[in-house]
Amino acid sequence: MSSFISDTSLHTAPVRKKVETLSSALSLPTVRRALGMFEGEHPSSRLGGNDDPLSARDYAFEDEARLIDWKSSAKNGHPMVVDRERSVTSRVHLLIDNGIEMDGRTESGETALQVAANAMCMFAALSTRRHDTISLVFGDSKSIIRKPFKGGLAQFEQSIDEGIGDRERSSRNFNALLDYAHTLGDKGSLVIIATDDHALDVKQMRVVRLIAAMHPLILIDVVPLNPFRPITLGHVIDGVDSRRIPAFMISEKNATAVDAHRQYVATQLADELKKNKATLIRAASSDEMFSKFLHLVSMTLKTPSLSTGLTMVGSGEQR
16 A cells, blocks of 8 residues: 655545536436446336336436337327336445555545545435435445445435544455445345455456346446656655655656556456446546546436536546
8 A cells, every 4th residue: 555745635525516516417317327327227117117107297308218108298298208116215335445555545646545435426426316225334354334324415425424534444354345245135236346456356256246146336446556656746655654665666667567567457357347247437536536437427328428517528548
């Protein structure tokens, strides 16, 4: 784990503001489509479903044409969409690696844990709009704790900030977090797991495959600081014993070798996840994570990009 000493004040407020803006800008049909891309379509939205109708509303541009109810449309004289009752409540499981290793810095100056928490807020922004049941879980080598949560996005942000702020400084046990995910009930519920590059290994794919067989799975991978690349914000130290990285080790040759190894492992992992219909989102900062998240939502809407009124973003590059 690597960190660095810096006088720069680190804030999560800018990206959280973008998340809040996006949450309020997206309509409920758009939110459902965005989440449906990850978790699969709910039976209540399929053609020919026999669930009880809850309400009829005017067709909007965000709706798919196949969802038009022709009987209601003929009766009202214009296209109508019927929302049908869901037989189960949608549940989303958000699991965060809360080990001390996540205190390592990224190139943006944020800790890996801050980036992971902001990524979870992005998905919570969609889930709270849809009134999903959200299970928020923190895991390290000492314990796996489920933090109760109820409310909207603001309450979720408070819960996740309390969870990462009040924790004991214990090492990670990512394998235990994966095992916990494997034991989850609610087959078909969305599972999102956040960690960093150091925790991930292709050897863990056996249990990942088991999780993906039961749940739609998204893996959030935070890219930590490359300890051998020169930085301008301070100096690099070892996150465990606080010793400085020796100056003779900080070179472009060593940094390139580390980047190449990380990219090789990430490519292998992405290929394995794709085979199992799971999603990998890999980023080195909250802003890059938000860009990639927005790109995924844009793909759902079949538009090249989305604007939140604060910035226009696309896919971003993987590091």
